[in-house]
Amino acid sequence: MKEFQCPSCREPVSFEHVACANCGTQLAFDAACIDMRKLGPNQACRNREIIGCNWCVEGADWYCGSCRLTRTTPDLGGTRNIMLWRRMEEAKRRLLYDLRRLQLPLVSRSGAQVTFDILSDDVNPILTGHLAGVITLNLAEADDVEREARRVAFREPYRTLLGHFRHEIGHFYWDLLVNSTTFQAPFKLVFGDETQDYQTAISTYYSRADRSYDRRGFISEYATSHPWEDWAETFAHFLHIVSTLDSLAGLPLSLDGRARQTLTDPYFESDFEALLALWVPLSRGINELNRSLGMSDAYPFDISPAVKGKLHLVHMAISAFRDQQKLAA
Template identity: 35%
Template structure:
């Protein structure tokens, strides 16, 4: 994730912000420019990107100057383009993305795939939906940065991407709401937006990591298996690394939940659940690839460098000045990822928190991530 500043005053702002906490400017994310922008009200629900002020162009002195390296972008070809707020922004304040004013679309690129949203008549569901949408916008940001295309259910009624955000309270007692994917339809149980319930589920299922963004990145992996592997003619290469997906899926999951992962799973898989079936191995690996590139981009924008001890007693220093979303050399990403997570995990432990990235990457898992890297670059037509 990039870092952003308010064009009106130069205050650092976060991807999720709708207002600058310093000057109060209205903020909106412009997907066509991939930036969070202060907005100027042009009337009748139309907004324009604010031009950078002198204070937003200047680098803050001292420590902040080194920390917040992002500047408000200079006016460019699209700087005076006009926008409308996504309907979910204007009516419910659960989004902060903008739609080009000339577009007939009511929803932004991130909200367009929504098919069912939570029942807003139930207390607390608006807050849960807002948390869900925050995670989904980060997913959408990552897909745009990777150059991956998405077809919605409107564009492809049979296999297009759609999201259903459902609650057990609105379902029949004999029909539990399960988070999952089926032919482009991603269902999220909105209880996952309750931190206490999600943590209970994590402990009950003996998982090391369970977050909303993790769910989104995992389930979108299943969507892209359909579009990039099955429909993309890559089954032979996939099976060479991940195994035969024709193995009965239901039986494989039942065996996993009854007996657990194989004893040597840590030598071959990125997580225990990845060992359940080749489809889950792909989705887990895909999610971790998205975790890696987004976190590396964030670290790079904050200028984080990590020294790493080498076996010969010397120390290597990671260089954050690269774009992990457009990097050809996957091995270089791994070389930066391992020391970064080692350092951040150590910081978390200093605060008594669990590891940010509580995983060890065996070489077979790294090889699978490299394959996903190549597949994404081929799909995005990057050399």
């Protein structure tokens, strides 16, 4: 994510800040112009006090554009659930920032709005997933201990809240960017036949004893379960890449001219090879820094030629969609 500045003193502020640590100015993120500004009268989201939402409202709305997308909130009877919901909404706002930068809509071709159900499994088990634009997330995933236990149980090298959001929205964008478009045939060629029975494929995936998989062909083990999941995993990794490169743009590093050109706006970089040329050494560097601090790799994945081809298809589908939208405007 790009670096923001306090509109009063110009000191750096983070995407989550509600106030400048240097001068105390109350801050609000304006999603329309993708920038931080002073919080004006009647601009505070109603969730600002309860979960620290720092997005400003639009017009006479009580809630900001991010909070309005949460269709169902968890039971807020206890402080723990409020804390976990806060983490959920912080991750969701980062996802929406990604989508805004990519100029991807939050409505389907039929006009259905993307919405989020954030549910607690205190009574009934909640499965994180996507169905027709509705993204359901289990509140327990915001608990670091619970999420780490699930990561180990499912033998996943990486499991984060933001990763969940980016993966599930990937299913929505398969419908928008690939299904019934000129990219459907290339998708079948690169990812496989998505018409195979989904529930059977998922059941087979979870019941198999052998957890080994072709690491040259898939970005993760879960990507092997079905072509739709392979797309969602790959879409999430594309967002990981452009978002991290966007953060790199604000660091005091010595880069060549082509790299600086890419970092002007990684979300709009038309040359996929230029993105990867920056990402590969950056991801290795991040991992080495983590190891120096005694931490696990931040990006424990290798981008093989096959995975590179899949990422490239995601990039092409997004770029083609934007071009079509410009022509239609």
